[in-house]
Amino acid sequence: MRTPTSSTWERWTRWPLAAAALVFLVAYSLPILDPGMPGRWKALCATVVGVLWLVFIVDFVVRLVAADHRFRWAWRHAFDAAVLLLPALRPLQLVLLVKVLNRSASEGLRGRVGLYVGFGSGIVAYVAALAALQAERYAEGASITSFGDAMWWALTTMTTVGYGDTYPVTTGGRVVGALLMITGVALLGVVTATLASWLVERVTDADDAEDERRSAAEREELRAEIAALRAQVELLVERSTPRT
Amino acid sequence: MRTPTSSTWERWTRWPLAAAALVFLVAYSLPILDPGMPGRWKALCATVVGVLWLVFIVDFVVRLVAADHRFRWAWRHAFDAAVLLLPALRPLQLVLLVKVLNRSASEGLRGRVGLYVGFGSGIVAYVAALAALQAERYAEGASITSFGDAMWWALTTMTTVGYGDTYPVTTGGRVVGALLMITGVALLGVVTATLASWLVERVTDADDAEDERRSAAEREELRAEIAALRAQVELLVERSTPRT
């Protein structure tokens, strides 16, 4: 969770890159949402996706070169690299936006975890719905054939409800589903853990305040004891001082 | 979770508003539960719902105007405002009842969390069942066609069991389902977190009691040491006192 010291490059490119991630997602989504789109629009979207992808690669390389410990940096940013290189993960570029929002906010650890969970889950669900729709739409016996179905499926999967009215039948769809299920388990865990840590802190704080009050009283007593001792020694010193 | 200092207005309107919320829910539910109800009864229910809605709006405005920091107050009560303005959320007025019960009880943080979870889940399940029933009842291919089905569906969704024998097919029903799933994830989280914080506290308390005993013994020893020192200084003072 430690945010590395942002270099000048990162500070200047932060917001433009977030905007680029948003445009990327729109250009990526449109041809999937509307398969009947005219060909030249499709070409435009593909071009935008391609150009922005190059932009993200350039940004990654610049940051890698500028890093102090390049191997450690590369290891820490393995997720970013995977998103850049695997076509299926590309829409996750948008997580960039969450990162930027996150750095602008500063509400303590739990606030940041909450922000990640809220935005992150939404983006993951949307992207998974798109990917599953693309994989399933024309498959035989598919139950995910519209974006509404796909979003509904993503939600029932992520919350581990799993009615079974919509489910993937292709291998691609199932891989997306598997990632979504694992995300769902992690989501449940994060929500619970955040609540538990909040409750534990509240209860512990009350206990600690009680302890603190008691132990402050005891320290006060000890200090009074020593002060009395000192007063008497003071008296001794005074008496032993030869009078002039 | 901090309850703001209740103004005189809040103290006086608390119980009447809770009663109004209960009446509101009954008048809202009846026409949905019995679609074959005679027209004039339906009209009566609609009137009661309308009048009580106005009452809730007046209460909201009065409290907003009376608040010290109106913007902060409005932000904190955004949920209340949403419940007032969106017709679909109106039955959640009943959460008012939980709030009132909650303020009357005073059994520590976990007791209050338990009360919210218990009552709150029940009300949310009931209201979601009503809303889903209204959306689904006459839809083609619907599996939620009676109030019993709707309650069963709400429960299987909220606990994330999701058999798939009943599930919404309309967009309205799916939106209700989505909210219910998210509530279910939160519910699981709250139940677990409350139990975990209880267990952690029990175990930590035992440890702390052990520590406390040991450290009390050490403080006692220190105090005895200082008392002995003081007795000797006392002796010195006495000896240095010129005899008369």
Add this chain to the structure above:
Amino acid sequence: MRTPTSSTWERWTRWPLAAAALVFLVAYSLPILDPGMPGRWKALCATVVGVLWLVFIVDFVVRLVAADHRFRWAWRHAFDAAVLLLPALRPLQLVLLVKVLNRSASEGLRGRVGLYVGFGSGIVAYVAALAALQAERYAEGASITSFGDAMWWALTTMTTVGYGDTYPVTTGGRVVGALLMITGVALLGVVTATLASWLVERVTDADDAEDERRSAAEREELRAEIAALRAQVELLVERSTPRT
């Protein structure tokens, strides 16, 4: 979780009652598991169930009369009373067995929670399977028609998996299902909470041991300081003692 001081009555009846609970469950189960059982065997089972039920009621009344604070005792044992009075809950008598095992074991709070969860879940699943089987067996369109199906359904429900290959269709079966789902949510919560409290304790203990070592060193230093002070005062006392 506080076990009340066991009276002589409780100590003497503990094991016989646990045995009675086991026999009760067997006599209750057999006619449901084998509906084609000859009539006189059914009559025998019904008699055993009836007699043991009277035994449990006598035990409850004796303990109630012997209690110091009868109202508080009744409130604390409301669950026992409900189990006694509602026919549907009767098989839960077997939880008695868990209670007895629990009191015989003494492995700290988490060990007891684990025992409750392990045995308790098993008994609840078995009893729910029996109850659902009785309600569903001859229902139209039922998918729970054998004890194997019923146990499988109870398990898929309790773990919130909910495939939907087996699900209750009668009101009675759905009520059993609802209780089982809520138990399942609680079960998940208890498992997680126990693990979390274990992990928190392990990690906290390591931290505390570190703190303890540092603060022990500091206390030692303070004690040495005071001892030195005392030695010097000792010297003063000696010097001020008039030589004889």
Add this chain to the structure above:
Amino acid sequence: MRTPTSSTWERWTRWPLAAAALVFLVAYSLPILDPGMPGRWKALCATVVGVLWLVFIVDFVVRLVAADHRFRWAWRHAFDAAVLLLPALRPLQLVLLVKVLNRSASEGLRGRVGLYVGFGSGIVAYVAALAALQAERYAEGASITSFGDAMWWALTTMTTVGYGDTYPVTTGGRVVGALLMITGVALLGVVTATLASWLVERVTDADDAEDERRSAAEREELRAEIAALRAQVELLVERSTPRT
């Protein structure tokens, strides 16, 4: 979680046994994954499985004989014994690999828990998929008929999603399913507990650092008080020293 002091035997056999577990799993899997495999290949796989099984038994016996407290050792390794003796559990030999990886790593308690969860879940899902496939493949009305289906089923079960598009219909398959569901509940619990303990520690550490700073200041004050006292007593001692 305490790792017993490894004997020389354990240190030398660790990696060979892990390799044997891997070969065991491959030889066990192949005939299930490709039922149309030529007979002599099947015989080879069966031979490898048999020989390695003997190897594992020899290892178990050697370690049992070498143990200081044989009964306690046997009790602690009951899981290993069950895996050795029950044919259905044999593929779980691979958990050996996790144990070895685990001992090689040394990243604190949570890191080890994470490793167990990650690798362990993967192996359990794979082994359960194999076992269910073997049980279900030729059953009537089965929905798990290929390895892809089996893996998909294992995943939906373990994450408690449970769509119901694939589910076991044989008793053998349902037993595997039951074990997988219980593993899934435990998995959810472990993920959540690990996250919760991490969050609690982070938050508690910040609080403790604050307390530590305050209490260090107080101890410093006390020490200064005693130092001043000592200086004065020093003066008294000096004055009482007879000048020569």
